[in-house]
Amino acid sequence: MRYQLSHRTEYSYDKPVRNSLGVHHLRPRELPWQNVAAHSVTIDPLPGDHAPDVDYYGNSVTYFHVTEPHRHLVIDSSSEVTVERPRYDDAALAQPWETARPLVGLSPDAWAATEFALESPRVAHIPEAAEYGAVSLAPGRPLGEAVTDLMQRIHRDFDYDTKATTVTSTVADAMRKRAGVCQDFAHVALACLRSHGVAARYVSGYLATQPPPGKERVVGADASHAWLAVWVPASGEWLAIDPTNDQWANERYITVAWGRDYGDVSPVRGIIWSKAKSSTLRVAVDVAPAG
Structure with a gap:
């Protein structure tokens, strides 16, 4: 596109x-x-x-x-x-999620992902996030399946509410209210994964929206968007997921920048x-x- x-x-x-x-x-x-x-x-x-x-x-x-x-x-x-729609190695996504933990040294390229497994200023590894993430990260579960399950649970359990949080809200705020916006959902997912040692980065960009059937596009009605990408060590790829919309990033996602959290980008x-x-x-x- x-x-x-x-x-x-x-x-x-x-x-x-x-x-x-x-x-x-x-x-x-x-x-x-x-x-x-x-x-x-x-x-x-x-x-x-x-x-x-x-x-x-x-x-x-x-x-x-x-x-x-x-x-x-x-x-x-x-x-x-x-x-274009990103393509992923199915065999790499079938590896156990534990392999995506650079701090345990399972991959020779782990150094490149280590920073994204650590706490960052806006992504604290709070106990609530670790507990919530553990439900998806069952021992030995395939990485792609575990990450997708976490994405789906956040989409289901959290309400999209522009008044629930502000740009300075924390992971703890979003988890307590079970509400927020795309920035909050990305930060929550990052905390859930990183608290278990999984490397993932915050992604900032745009999502091309489509008007409802029979309606014209409203120029200027789009907005910046945020999602996250999880390190896939077996292939060197980063699986991009969007908890806000319950889908993997596709050809409608325009990537501008990535970092540890919103503060970087x-x-x-x-x-x-x-x-x-x-x-x-x-x-x-x-x-x-x-x-």
Whole structure:
């Protein structure tokens, strides 16, 4: 599938901002199943300093510094991306889930996945997560089957509720409320797996949505999305699963960045110097089929 992707982030302040220092992860990754034909980002006001780079995890990241006083800051990103359905090695997924634990040294490539089996700032290995994950991670169970079962249980047991959590909510918050959004579901799944030593990473990107039958697409109604990918040591692959929608990632998933958790790959974040006491944030995302 080929998509035309747009992501607009707009900040408004009640008083002028003298300096705005930010960083964004907005360029989709180049992957064996994903090609980026075009990409551009515009920032208004124009930054005095603008530095594209690649972060520790291989994601495209850009640092910017706006020094012109402003009460509005707009970041417009546009990309043309082609995505294929990822393919996995069935035999590798049939290996026991215990083999996906890099800390026990079962694979010579374990060093590359070790970091994703450890706690991270937003994914604490709380007892509740370990207990919940243990139900799916029965001894000797095939990795693909165990991970899929966990995905299905989270989808069934947790309610999608945009008011239940905030961007700063913890795994414990989401588990207590049994509710949240895609970011929370990914963090919960990561905690369930990592607390048993399984390596998995947080993935940020977009999901191309489809309107109900007979309805037209609503431009700008899409949103950023989050899922996770589990290390498959027998093949070196990462199985991408989406607890929010109860499915493996397919050709409708556009991968932008991955890391330990949301804090590593948030689309836009930054710091401002201002006497402003209030601000508003508006985000509009559109993922349109491009033929």
